[in-house]
Amino acid sequence: xxxxxxxxxxxxxxxxxxxxxxxxxxxxxxxxxxxxxxxxxxxxxxxxxxxxxxxxxxxxxxxxxxxxxxxxxxxxxxxxxxxxxxxxxxxxxxxxxxxxxxxxxxxxxxxxxxxxxxxxxxxxxxxxxxxxxxxxxxxxxxxxxxxxxxxxxxxxxxxxxxxxxxxxxxxxxxxxxxxxxxxxxxxxxxxxxxxxxxxxxxxxxxxxxxxxxxxxxxxxxxxxx
Ligand SMILES: CC(C)(COP(=O)(O)OP(=O)(O)OC[C@H]1O[C@@H](n2cnc3c(N)ncnc32)[C@H](O)[C@@H]1OP(=O)(O)O)[C@@H](O)C(=O)NCCC(=O)NCCS
Numbered sequence: 001x002x003x004x005x006x007x008x009x010x011x012x013x014x015x016x017x018x019x020x021x022x023x024x025x026x027x028x029x030x031x032x033x034x035x036x037x038x039x040x041x042x043x044x045x046x047x048x049x050x051x052x053x054x055x056x057x058x059x060x061x062x063x064x065x066x067x068x069x070x071x072x073x074x075x076x077x078x079x080x081x082x083x084x085x086x087x088x089x090x091x092x093x094x095x096x097x098x099x100x101x102x103x104x105x106x107x108x109x110x111x112x113x114x115x116x117x118x119x120x121x122x123x124x125x126x127x128x129x130x131x132x133x134x135x136x137x138x139x140x141x142x143x144x145x146x147x148x149x150x151x152x153x154x155x156x157x158x159x160x161x162x163x164x165x166x167x168x169x170x171x172x173x174x175x176x177x178x179x180x181x182x183x184x185x186x187x188x189x190x191x192x193x194x195x196x197x198x199x200x201x202x203x204x205x206x207x208x209x210x211x212x213x214x215x216x217x218x219x220x221x222x223x224x225x
Pocket of ligand 1: 185
């Protein structure tokens with residue numbers, strides 16, 4: 001198996017969506033934010049495809065595939081938001097992208113409804129996330145933010161996650177920029193991310209109606225060569 005990491009293309013989107021859905025099926029955050037009895041797999045796939053299309057021009061969106069596999073199955077996906085320096089104003093390209101994303105999501109909600117999404121919990125998570133980032137993101141250079149990283153369950157533990165990380169971590173090291181992620185699992189993910197140079201920065205608790213989940217904010221200092 002010769003796994004290669006490439007930039008996401010339109011042809012990869014369906015495979016990338018399948019990979020994300022499979023890898024996050026038992027994710028604690030997903031269970032908390034979606035009502036499982038009303039969960040719409042179809043609406044979720046549309047939502048992820050919108051995120052992929054947005055990410056193709058506004059994020060570092062990568063897929064891992066086996067070069068020897070003629071089907072081109074997507075084995076892993078990573079989406080990183082690039083660092084935004086505190087000195088840089090929002091450029092029109094980002095502004096237009098944010099609006100495109102918003103309109104696409106509104107259209108999707110009108111067509112599919114919420115698909116089991118607990119909107120109140122979604123906004124609780126967003127508020128906790130903003131608080132954590134406000135406290136932790138103190139570096140004027142900004143942070144590479146690992147927004148999504150998933151490997152198909154059948155391909156996990158074979159170095160694909162590491163390969164996906166390496167792609168951006170190497171770039172961050174060259175630029176002397178920190179990396180950041182929020183993991184929805186302590187075990188086994190924290191140990192995996194520690195292997196990639198991340199350290200625990202703080203916990204982020206999201207609580208609603210007597211049910212709480214904890215996310216783990218982790219930071220990676222650039223390794224200077
Ligand atoms: C987290 C995830 C992306 C990691 O990808 P992966 O391909 O399974 O990980 P790798 O095989 O590249 O392993 C990377 C390192 O972690 C170690 N590792 C892998 N699985 C581990 C486990 N269960 N416990 C401890 N260490 C582990 C590996 O040995 C390797 O260490 P090394 O640098 O010494 O070789 C993947 O397991 C996944 O998609 N999980 C489900 C979805 C998810 O939780 N996504 C993240 C949400 S925050």
